[in-house]
Amino acid sequence: MITLTFIEPDGTAKPVSVAPGLTLMEAAMRNNIRGVVAECGGQCSCATCHMQIDAAYFDRVGAPVDDEEDMLDFAEERGETSRLGCQVEIEDSFDGMVIRIPSVQG
Amino acid sequence: MDDVVIIGGGQAASACALRLRANGFEGRVAIYGAEPALPYQRPPLSKAYLKGRMEADRLLLRPAALYANLGIEIHSGVQALNLNTATRRVAMSDNANVPYGHLVLATGATPRRLPEAQGGGLENVFTLRSLSDADALRPHIRPGQRLLVVGGGYIGLEMAAVAARAGMEVTLIEAQPRILQRVAATETADAIRALHLREGVDLREGVSLDRLLGDGKRAGLAALSDGSAVGVDLVVVGIGVTANEQLARNAGLSVQNGILTDGQCRAFAPGIYAAGDCAVFPFRGQPTRLESVQNACDQGEYVADHICGTAKGPYAPQPWFWSDQFDSSLKIAGLNRGHDRVIRRVGEKPGAESIWYYAGETFLAVDALDDPRAYMMGKRWLAEGVSPDPKALADPSIPLKTIGLLTQTAESTA
Numbered sequence: 475m476i477t478l479t480f481i482e483p484d485g486t487a488k489p490v491s492v493a494p495g496l497t498l499m500e501a502a503m504r505n506n507i508r509g510v511v512a513e514c515g516g517q518c519s520c521a522t523c524h525m526q527i528d529a530a531y532f533d534r535v536g537a538p539v540d541d542e543e544d545m546l547d548f549a550e551e552r553g554e555t556s557r558l559g560c561q562v563e564i565e566d567s568f569d570g571m572v573i574r575i576p577s578v579q580g
Numbered sequence: 581m582d583d584v585v586i587i588g589g590g591q592a593a594s595a596c597a598l599r600l601r602a603n604g605f606e607g608r609v610a611i612y613g614a615e616p617a618l619p620y621q622r623p624p625l626s627k628a629y630l631k632g633r634m635e636a637d638r639l640l641l642r643p644a645a646l647y648a649n650l651g652i653e654i655h656s657g658v659q660a661l662n663l664n665t666a667t668r669r670v671a672m673s674d675n676a677n678v679p680y681g682h683l684v685l686a687t688g689a690t691p692r693r694l695p696e697a698q699g700g701g702l703e704n705v706f707t708l709r710s711l712s713d714a715d716a717l718r719p720h721i722r723p724g725q726r727l728l729v730v731g732g733g734y735i736g737l738e739m740a741a742v743a744a745r746a747g748m749e750v751t752l753i754e755a756q757p758r759i760l761q762r763v764a765a766t767e768t769a770d771a772i773r774a775l776h777l778r779e780g781v782d783l784r785e786g787v788s789l790d791r792l793l794g795d796g797k798r799a800g801l802a803a804l805s806d807g808s809a810v811g812v813d814l815v816v817v818g819i820g821v822t823a824n825e826q827l828a829r830n831a832g833l834s835v836q837n838g839i840l841t842d843g844q845c846r847a848f849a850p851g852i853y854a855a856g857d858c859a860v861f862p863f864r865g866q867p868t869r870l871e872s873v874q875n876a877c878d879q880g881e882y883v884a885d886h887i888c889g890t891a892k893g894p895y896a897p898q899p900w901f902w903s904d905q906f907d908s909s910l911k912i913a914g915l916n917r918g919h920d921r922v923i924r925r926v927g928e929k930p931g932a933e934s935i936w937y938y939a940g941e942t943f944l945a946v947d948a949l950d951d952p953r954a955y956m957m958g959k960r961w962l963a964e965g966v967s968p969d970p971k972a973l974a975d976p977s978i979p980l981k982t983i984g985l986l987t988q989t990a991e992s993t994a
C-alpha cells in the first residue's frame with residue numbers, strides 16, 4: 475500500500491492508503507473524495523475524473539496522449555499537470571504524491 | 581420523518597444515498613435492492629466486462645466499507661413487494677415492513693423478452709441487463725460459434741462488436757429500416773453500420789425475427805422475415821427495456837411508460853420521488869424517460885438535494901451518453917429530440933466525425949465518433965445554452981474553438 479493525498483475542491487487534504495494497480499479515479503471513488511464524478515466509470519468518455527498531479531511527480535505519471543489529451547484540451551481548469559484519473563494506473567513510485575481536484579468537472 | 585428509504589440498488593440509488601450524506605443528512609438512509617450485488621456499473625457489461633477485461637469487483641461503484649462508514653444501509657437481495665402510501669410503509673421480501681418519511685423509487689428497467697411463441701424461452705436465448713446476465717452469457721462467447729443479435733440499438737450493437745472481435749460469426753437484425761432508428765440520425769447510423777460491416781458482421785436492416793427453431797430446448801435456426809434462415813448457437817435479444825413501475829402502479833401512483841414525476845422528481849404521492857431509468861419527468865415540455873448513467877446519477881442527486889432543501893429550481897439535466905464498439909468510441913451530448921436538420925463535420929484526426937443536431941437555429945445535440953474534441957466542445961456549448969454557427973461547423977478548416985455563436989441563445993433546458 476502507498477499513501478496519496480487528495481486535495482478536495484474546498485482545500486481539504488485527504489490522505490488515503492491505496493493499492494498499486496488501481497487507477498487514481500478508482501482510488502478517489504473508493505475513498506469518497508469530493509469533486510470526482512467519474513460518470514463513465516473509467517472509459518475515458520466523460521472527463522469528469524479530472525485531476526491535477528503534483529508537479530514533482532509528473533514525470534513518473536506521464537503526460538496524457540490521444541483521446542485523453544483531446545478531452546483535457548477542452549476541459550475546464552486545464553493545467554500543466556492535468557490528467558484524467560481513470561487513465562492513470564497507480565504505481566509504487568507515486569507514494570507521497572499530492573493530487574488536486576479541480577472545482578468543476580467536465 | 582427524517583429518513584430516506586430507497587428502493588432499487590442501482591446507479592440512481594447509490595448516487596442519491598451518497599449525496600444525502602455529502603449534504604450532511606443525518607437521518608436513516610437505507611437502500612433495498614433486489615440484486616445480490618452492491619450497486620454496480622452496467623455499461624461495462626456490454627463492453628470491457630463482457631470481453632473479460634474487467635474484474636467484477638471493479639464494477640462496483642463503491643466498496644461496502646464506504647457505505648458502512650457513511651451509515652448507508654444496503655439491504656441486497658431484498659425486493660420491495662408492496663407499497664402502502666397511506667401507512668407509509670413498504671413490505672419487503674424478507675418480511676420486513678419498512679416505514680418511510682421519504683421514499684425514493686429507483687427501480688430501473690427490465691429488458692423486453694422475445695415472446696415464448698417466437699422461441700424466447702429457449703435456453704441459449706439471452707438478454708443483457710444485469711451482472712448475472714453477463715456472467716451467464718460470457719462462457720458462450722467462443723470463436724467460431726454463431727451469434728444472432730436481435731435489435732440494432734446500442735446494447736445489441738455493442739454485443740455484436742464484442743462477439744465479432746472474439747471470433748464469433750455474428751448476424752445482427754434490426755426490424756426498423758435502419759439501426760439506431762429511435763436514437764440517432766441517419767448519418768450516425770451510417771458510420772456505425774460501416775464499422776460493423778468492415779468487421780464482418782452480417783448486419784441486416786428492415787429484417788425481423790419470425791421465430792427461433794430448435795429441438796425444444798435450444799434454438800438452432802432463426803427464421804427471418806426476409807425469408808432466409810440463419811443457423812445459431814447463441815441468441816441475444818436487445819429490443820429495449822420497460823420501466824420497473826409495478827410497485828408504483830400497484831400502489832396507485834401515476835404510471836405511463838414509467839413512474840410519472842413533476843419537475844422536481846416527485847411522484848404524485850406524499851414523500852415519494854422517482855429517479856433513473858424508471859422515472860418519467862417533464863423535459864422541454866414533454867414527458868421524458870432517459871436510460872443513461874448521466875440521468876440516473878443526476879436525478880438521484882437532485883432528489884437528495886430536494887429532500888435536503890438545497891435543490892435549485894426544477895430538475896434540468898444535461899443529457900449525455902456514450903457507446904464503445906470495436907475500437908471506436910461514440911460520445912453523445914444533448915438530446916436530439918425535435919431536430920429538423922443535422923450538420924456533419926469531418927474531424928481533425930482520421931476517422932473522426934461529428935453530427936450536430938439543430939431545431940431551427942437552436943443547437944440540440946452532437947454525436948461525436950472518435951472525436952472527443954467535438955464532444956467536449958458540444959457539451960460546453962449546451963451547458964452554456966448557446967448555439968454554434970452551423971455553417972462554420974460544416975467547414976473542417978475552421979477550428980472548433982474559434983467557431984462563432986448564433987446571436988440567438990438556445991432555449992432554456994428547464
Ligand SMILES: Cc1cc2nc3c(=O)[nH]c(=O)nc-3n(C[C@H](O)[C@H](O)[C@H](O)COP(=O)(O)OP(=O)(O)OC[C@H]3O[C@@H](n4cnc5c(N)ncnc54)[C@H](O)[C@@H]3O)c2cc1C
Pocket residue numbers: 587588589590591592593612613614615621622623624625626658659660661686687688689708709710735824827855856857858870871872873874876900901902903904
Ligand atoms: C449492458 C448495458 C450497457 C449500458 N451502457 C450504457 C452506456 O454506455 N452509457 C450510459 O449512459 N448508460 C448505459 N446503460 C444504461 C445505464 O446503465 C442505466 O441507465 C442505469 O444503470 C440506470 O440506473 P438506475 O439506478 O435507474 O437503474 P438500475 O441500474 O437498473 O437499478 C435498478 C435496480 O433496482 C432493482 N429493483 C427493481 N425493482 C425492485 C424492487 N421492487 N425492490 C428492490 N429492488 C428493485 C433492480 O433489480 C436493479 O438492481 C447501459 C445499460 C446496460 C444494461
Ligand code: FES
Pocket residue numbers: 499512513514515516517518519520521522523558559560561
Ligand atoms: S471516469 Fe470518465 S473519463 Fe475518467
